[in-house]
Amino acid sequence: MRSVILGTAGHIDHGKTALVGALTGVDTDRLKEEKARGITIELGFAEFVVGDDFRFGVVDVPGHEAFVRAMVAGAAGMDVVLLVVAGDEGVMPQTREHLAIVDLLAVPELVVALTKCDAADDEWLELVEAEVEEVVGETRYAGASIVRTSAHTGDGLEELTEVLVGAGTRARKASEDDLVRLPLDRVFTIQGTGTVVTGSLWSGTLSKGDRVRVVPGDHEGRVRSLQVHGREAERAVAGDRTAAALIGDGGDRELVARGGVLVTDEAWEPTWMLTCRVSMLPTTPWLIEHNQRVHVHHGTAEVLARVALLEDGALSAGGEGWVQLRLETPLVARARDRVVLRSYSPVTTIGGGVVVEPNPPKRNRLSEQERGLLDRVSSDEPVESVVAALEIAGWYGVEARRLPLVTGHPELVIGPAVESLAAAGGVSVGGRSFAASVAHEAAERLLEAVRQAHAADPLRPEAPLAAVRAGLPSWAPGELADGVIGRLVEQGRLDQVEGGVRLPDFRPDPDEDQRQALASLLNRYREAGLAAPSIEELPEDVRARPDFRSLMRHLEAEKHLRAVADGLFVATEALDAAERDVVAELGGRNGLSPGDFRDVLEVTRKHLIPLLTHFDQRGVTIRDEGGRSVPTP
Numbered sequence: 001m002r003s004v005i006l007g008t009a010g011h012i013d014h015g016k017t018a019l020v021g022a023l024t025g026v027d028t029d030r031l032k033e034e035k036a037r038g039i040t041i042e043l044g045f046a047e048f049v050v051g052d053d054f055r056f057g058v059v060d061v062p063g064h065e066a067f068v069r070a071m072v073a074g075a076a077g078m079d080v081v082l083l084v085v086a087g088d089e090g091v092m093p094q095t096r097e098h099l100a101i102v103d104l105l106a107v108p109e110l111v112v113a114l115t116k117c118d119a120a121d122d123e124w125l126e127l128v129e130a131e132v133e134e135v136v137g138e139t140r141y142a143g144a145s146i147v148r149t150s151a152h153t154g155d156g157l158e159e160l161t162e163v164l165v166g167a168g169t170r171a172r173k174a175s176e177d178d179l180v181r182l183p184l185d186r187v188f189t190i191q192g193t194g195t196v197v198t199g200s201l202w203s204g205t206l207s208k209g210d211r212v213r214v215v216p217g218d219h220e221g222r223v224r225s226l227q228v229h230g231r232e233a234e235r236a237v238a239g240d241r242t243a244a245a246l247i248g249d250g251g252d253r254e255l256v257a258r259g260g261v262l263v264t265d266e267a268w269e270p271t272w273m274l275t276c277r278v279s280m281l282p283t284t285p286w287l288i289e290h291n292q293r294v295h296v297h298h299g300t301a302e303v304l305a306r307v308a309l310l311e312d313g314a315l316s317a318g319g320e321g322w323v324q325l326r327l328e329t330p331l332v333a334r335a336r337d338r339v340v341l342r343s344y345s346p347v348t349t350i351g352g353g354v355v356v357e358p359n360p361p362k363r364n365r366l367s368e369q370e371r372g373l374l375d376r377v378s379s380d381e382p383v384e385s386v387v388a389a390l391e392i393a394g395w396y397g398v399e400a401r402r403l404p405l406v407t408g409h410p411e412l413v414i415g416p417a418v419e420s421l422a423a424a425g426g427v428s429v430g431g432r433s434f435a436a437s438v439a440h441e442a443a444e445r446l447l448e449a450v451r452q453a454h455a456a457d458p459l460r461p462e463a464p465l466a467a468v469r470a471g472l473p474s475w476a477p478g479e480l481a482d483g484v485i486g487r488l489v490e491q492g493r494l495d496q497v498e499g500g501v502r503l504p505d506f507r508p509d510p511d512e513d514q515r516q517a518l519a520s521l522l523n524r525y526r527e528a529g530l531a532a533p534s535i536e537e538l539p540e541d542v543r544a545r546p547d548f549r550s551l552m553r554h555l556e557a558e559k560h561l562r563a564v565a566d567g568l569f570v571a572t573e574a575l576d577a578a579e580r581d582v583v584a585e586l587g588g589r590n591g592l593s594p595g596d597f598r599d600v601l602e603v604t605r606k607h608l609i610p611l612l613t614h615f616d617q618r619g620v621t622i623r624d625e626g627g628r629s630v631p632t633p
Contacts, residue, residue, distance in 0.1 A: 003239035004168040005200045006048065006056040007075055009102055010084035011092035015115035015151055017044065019084060020060050022151035023161070024048045043074045043185055045198075045241055047229040050165055056080075057200060057229060057241030061098075068097065068349070072340055073185050073258065073300040075102055077200040079171040079239065080109040080164060083136075087114040087148065090128040091135050097349050100281055103139040104352030105338045109167035110141040113160055118150040138282070176237045178410035180204030181334075182244070182262040183299035184214070187253065190245075194224065195253045197262060198243040199300065203410065206242065206264070207235040214246075214260045216270040216330045221248030259301035261332045267401040270330035275310075275322070275357035275374065276339060282318040286343050286350040289314040295347060296325055297340040298355075303329040304344070310366045315351070322371070323353070324363050333358040335377055335389075336408025354378060357392075358405060382409045382417040390426065390435035395476040397434040427487065430479030442484045443493075445471040450494065450503055459508050459550040461557040462500035508554055517542075517551055522560050525571040530578055530603045530611060535567040565610035578611065579620050583633050590629040592621075597628075 008016040021027050026046035044060035061074040075081070081102045085095055102110065112132055117125060129146055136144050145163045149156035186198040197214070206212075210223045226233045227243040236242040244262065249255060261268070274296075280288065288294070290309040295302055309315070310322040325339075337355040342348060356374045366374070376388030385407040390398055398406055403414045418428055425436030434442075449471025453463030469481040485501060488494040494501045510518060521542070525532050535543070535552075542548065552569065555561040561569040578601055585600045586592060598608050612628065615621040621628045 002053060002168070003055050003057060003237065004079045004171060005059060005077055005239060005241070006080045006082060006164065006168070007059040007078035007102075007107070008061055008082050008084055009071070009075065009098035011086070011089075011094040011098075012062075014084050014086040014089065014092070014095070016082075016084045017060055018151040019082075019113060019115055019149065020044070020046055020048075020058055022149075022154065022157055024058060026058075043070055047241070050161060054165055054168065055229065056164065056168065057239070059200065059241075068094075068101075068342075068347075069297070069302055071098060072101055072105075072297040072302070073183075075105055075107065076183060076297075076299045076338075077202050078102070078105070078107045080111065080167045081107045082164070083110055083112045083144075084115055085112060085128065085132055087117040087125050087128055088120040089116075091131050096135065096283075099135065099139060099141075100349055101340055101352075103141070104279070104281075104340050104349075106140070106354075108171040110136070110144045111160070111163050111167050112136065112144055112146040113156075114146060114148045115151060117148040117155065118153050175203055175410035175412055176205045177412040178203035178238065179267070179404055180206050180210075180212075180262070180264040181268075182206065182242060183301070184256070184258055184260045184262060185300045187256050187258060187260075189253050193245050194247060195256065196243055196245050197256060197260075198241070199262070201236050201238055201240050201242045202299075203238045204264070205235055205237050206244065206262075208233075210264055212244075212246070212262050212264050213268070214256050214262050215268055215332045217255060217260065218270075219249040219252065219255050221246040259299075259303075261299065261301075263332070265401070267399070267405055268332055269359065270332055271359045272327050272330050273357075273360050273362065274325045274327070274331070274333060274339070274355050275360040275363065276325060276353040276355055277374070277378070278315060278321060278323050278341065278351055278353035280315050280317055280319045280351040281349065284317050284348075284350045286348075287314040287316050288323070288341070288351065293344040294325075294350075295342040295344065296327065296331075297342065298331050298333055298337060301331055303327050303331060308364070310363055322366055322374070324360065334405040334408050335385075355408075377407060382407065382413040383420045385409055386414065386417045386421060386433075387424075387426075387435060390421070390433055391437060393435070394438060395434075395473050395480070397432040397438070397477060397480060400428065400431050400433055403433065427480065427483045429483030429486075430477070432477055432479055434480055434483075438480075439484055439487075442472055442476070442480055443488060446481065446484055446488065447493065447503075450501060453500075454503065454506050457547075457550050459510055459514060459547065459554040461508050461554070462497045462502045464500045468501060508557070510554065514547065514551065517545065517547075518555060521551060522555060522571070525555075525561060525569065526574070528571075529574045530570060530601055531607055532568065532570045532574075535569075562614075564614040568607075568610055570611075575614075579615065579618070582615065582620060582630060586630040588630065588632040591627040592629065593627055597621075 010016050024046040046058040048056040048058050059074045061071040147156050147160045181202045182199045184197045184199045208226045213220050224245040224247045228236045228240045292307045296305045305325040305327045308324040315321045333355050340352040343350050356377050373388045373392050379385045389406045404411050427434045427439040449468045450463040453467050472481050489496050495504050562572050564570050581600050616623050
């Protein structure tokens with residue numbers, strides 16, 4: 001069964017609650033004060049099932065101007081809005097403000113119901129319809145269906161139902177495979193059950209027993225039980241009106257309130273800033289100026305913020321521009337979310353916008369390149385959005401788990417988008433993704449670091465990985481260097497060697513002075529045989545050379561010398577001959593002592609023990625509790 005959130009909107013006393021009651025049989029005014037005053041004060045909820053495969057979760061909002069805050073909380077997450085206009089009165093102030101709010105929130109579909117049509121004649125209703133068409137025509141909902149109804153007589157309800165089903169069918173279905181997000185519009189306590197939170201499940205699938213967090217505040221808990229549209233359920237999917245009984249800190253009534261968001265994924269985190277593309281209402285008398293204080297409505301939350309203009313001048317009626325909202329209380333948002341902006345005092349709706357950066361760096365002005373990238377983040381094409389988000393992140397990259405948040409696209413499409421990114425040259429490594437442009441620049445920097453390492457030490461057969469990684473900015477994650485180095489090796493642009501990497505055509509190239517020094521050193525070790533000097537025992541003038549370490553590494557890399565212990569090298573031919581002698585003289589014998597080997601090798605104990613340890617490592621000898629044995633060749 002397809003679940004769609006249907007919300008009402010419209011002026012006070014235009015019959016929203018009566019119409020919902022006529023459609024669903026539910027009186028959504030549940031408070032004593034609401035029944036006593038005859039007006040809706042708080043959000044009301046009902047279920048409207050049509051046939052066997054369509055279900056509306058109905059959110060009935062207050063119409064009075066004093067309760068616009070509650071109205072915006074209810075409008076957040078709507079798939080279809082039912083704009084109610086009394087046929088005997090026509091368009092009124094809250095009709096216009098509610099319409100502006102749902103337009104700013106970009107609710108996908110809108111249907112207009114003319115109510116109380118039994119109290120007006122056709123000529124008057126035609127005038128009202130013309131006015132409604134004119135007002136709605138100034139929004140994204142131009143051409144929306146208008147249905148004449150009467151909750152009192154039942155006229156038009158069948159036609160309205162058909163129109164609503166059509167609108168609900170066209171509305172974009174939220175992804176059940178996306179991250180779970182449930183903005184809370186009610187929090188209350190039931191004896192024997194505990195704390196219950198309710199809301200319209202914006203995305204994902206929430207199941208009984210799930211570990212959850214309520215953020216901001218990061219209060220952890222577990223779903224003890226679930227209800228969907230008032231019935232016990234094992235799970236709720238995107239579009240369901242959901243009630244969850246919580247246990248744990250998340251179930252502490254003192255810590256959790258409307259405006260919080262129930263999530264399951266660790267990637268969600270609160271933010272104190274939002275970068276937004278803002279549109280001002282064409283009829284507002286207000287300006288948005290730098291450092292102006294505003295009310296920000298997001299989901300079911302309302303917070304105060306200062307506006308940091310990223311434009312050169314103030315934003316006036318009908319204008320658009322980039323701003324950064326510096327929040328006084330943190331929110332939990334993702335890219336592509338909608339916000340409504342209301343003036344600080346007196347409070348009235350002045351504009352709204354779309355979130356492009358949910359956790360941005362602090363910005364003052366935008367370059368043309370940054371504007372272009374921010375526009376691309378809002379693209380409906382996932383690959384385009386991911387690429388732009390990674391370009392903005394630069395050397396930092398983006399954690400793979402946060403890509404659904406920084407692009408606003410569901411998890412379901414992020415994986416294929418990242419794969420396409422990799423094919424185009426991007427890098428994903430260590431749970432973090434980087435743009436192709438960043439990967440390309442990183443590759444050039446790393447190759448240059450290898451060239452510099454070769455130039456600085458032409459005798460060394462490899463560039464140490466630590467020196468190569470230092471070619472990237474210090475703030476770049478280490479995963480980037482390793483991922484790009486791996487790709488360069490796969491492409492044949494670098495060779496992986498023990499201890500580091502090198503350019504494919506690089507070979508150590510000693511100069512004449514170094515060749516003489518190498519020959520002298522090698523001759524010294526060859527003459528010493530197995531009784532080779534340790535590094536400390538070499539002459540001071542030899543060890544004092546600036547390139548002494550490089551000379552020794554070169555002799556080892558060219559397999560002229562072999563390290564048998566720390567600081568002790570022996571000529572390779574001497575070691576090979578010693579191994580042959582040990583096998584020839586002692587092969588097949590067990591329980592051998594060091595003295596047995598000294599008779600063969602003719603060295604002092606100072607050299608004998610390191611040599612035996614070396615032979616153990618190479619498998620020439622085997623050491624056990626009874627001594628050493630030499631396998632038969």
